[in-house]
Amino acid sequence: MKKVYFIAKTTFQEMIRERLFIVVIFIAAVLFGLSILLGALSFSEQQRILANLGFTAIEVASVGISLFAGAFLISNEIEKQTLLLILARPISRDQFILGKVSGIIVLNTFLVFFLGGVLYLLLGTNTSFLNMQIILLSLWFEALIAMALVIFFSVVVRPVLALLMSFGILMLGAWIPDLQFFAEKSKDPFFIEAVKVVSWVTPNLYRFNWKSYYFLELGLDGQDTVWMVAHSMGWALIVLVFACLIFRRKDIV
Amino acid sequence: MPILEVKKINKTFPGGLFEKPRHVLKDVTFSLPAGETTGFVGSNGSGKTTSIKCMLDFMSPDSGEIHFFGKPLDIPAKKKIGYLPERPYLYEFLTGMEFLRLHWNLVQDSQKDFLERAKEALKRVDLFDARDKKLRQYSKGMLQRVGIAQAILNKPDLLILDEPMSGLDPDGRGLVKDILRDEARRGTSLFFSSHLLQDMEELCSHLVVINHGRIIYDGDLTPFMKQFPSLEDAFRFAKEEGEGAR
DSSP states (O other): OHHHHHHHHHHHHHHHTSHHHHHHHHHHHHHHHHHHHHHHHOTTTHHHHHHHHHHHHHHHHHHHHHHHHHHHHHHHHHHHTHHHHHHTSSOOHHHHHHHHHHHHHHHHHHHHHHHHHHHHHHHOTTSOHHHHHHHHHHHHHHHHHHHHHHHHHHTTSOHHHHHHHHHHHHHHHHHHHHHHHHHHHHTOHHHHHHHHHHHHHSOOGGGGOOOSHHHHHHOOOHHHHHHHHHHHHHHHHHHHHHHHHHHHHOOOO | OOSEEEEEEEEEEOOOTTOOOEEEEEEEEEEEOTTOEEEEEOOTTSSHHHHHHHHTTSSOOSEEEEEETTEEOOHHHHHTEEEEOSSOOOOTTSBHHHHHHHHHHTTOSSOTTHHHHHHHHHHHTTOGGGTTSBGGGSOHHHHHHHHHHHHHHTOOSEEEEESTTTTOOHHHHHHHHHHHHHHHHHTOEEEEEOSOHHHHHHHOSEEEEEETTEEEEEEEHHHHHTTOSSHHHHHHHHHHHHHHHO
């Protein structure tokens, strides 16, 4: 574990120096600013606009960081051959992946909960702290799945393709209810079956799409929260195990 | 017992859509005697770096066996090996000292002795004054030298260096040669590839020659050089003989 920690620490250090991190923080800040501005225009809807846009800003920042960092982190190490020196050390390839993943997770945790804290302060202390935590957790898990997917694809294909494939799967996972609606409307048996398959092979992100004022106000069911944790952890774990299995056999040319 | 034994390694790179697969290592077999300095000689594209990458498990050979210290490469064996790749691309956001600390932490369990060893290694490669500079501020030669510092930091039993003299000016080359001599005197087994045959001649007692993915010589330097005025002449002759045999 100590070795994983040192790889994670180096990954974290590397990422906070990346231009990408600054760009994502900037986008999040712009969205936050926009939510305050739009909220100020409409007194009755102020909280709603602030919450909805604020959560979207956190989602964009955390999923964005996960996708871009995950796609390029390992492929850059292979391309620049920086991992040769690391893998020559008494460290397994699984530990290397685990270290990289841990580095991104730490950064994302910091990002989601720091931006969440800012949003909580902006919304005022009347907001339910528990509901806020659960929504932030759902965003954190969404970013975890995004990172696992992109790391898996990045050990198989080129980073840009890995990014696009992961983004595509995330989109499908979020659009399953819409696809199901259209499939039922079309009454095409092939379309209906295809949507069923898609719902099995993609993470069901729509089931914990809670980033709105509605859920912040009304709260969330405990069972739904447990389902979200189990589903996300399961997805991330399975995908990362496959990533490790492939990376173990990968030739570093 | 040889410190490293490579037995009948084969490696083929898959071809592209309109390319044939390339059989780059053909039954590569050689061994390193413990405590000696072994040179790995071959032209560009002859399979030196691929052999080293197979040895260190960066690539899986299609067939064959590789044994370090009498057994396949494992975590305890890796602790005894120092390695420098052909072009050492390093984490540029780290300082020289942070870079060494990372490599110390990946091998050792405690921080004890780190400062002393890091200081010693940096002084040996003449980079002690640049220890707090970011690696991105280092020149190519400095990067090569800090790469050598990380390779010797943990006092390895076996040093594997892929073109350690490339990119260095004559002073830098002289410095690296001195370090290699010191390491050899300390009892470290050395294995390094180089295009610079004159350096090989000066440093090595054992030689492995590879040509088009095939080992054409594995043995002491002196018999290889018999009747030739220099290693370069002997290498050319062996290569031509190898070409004829092909």
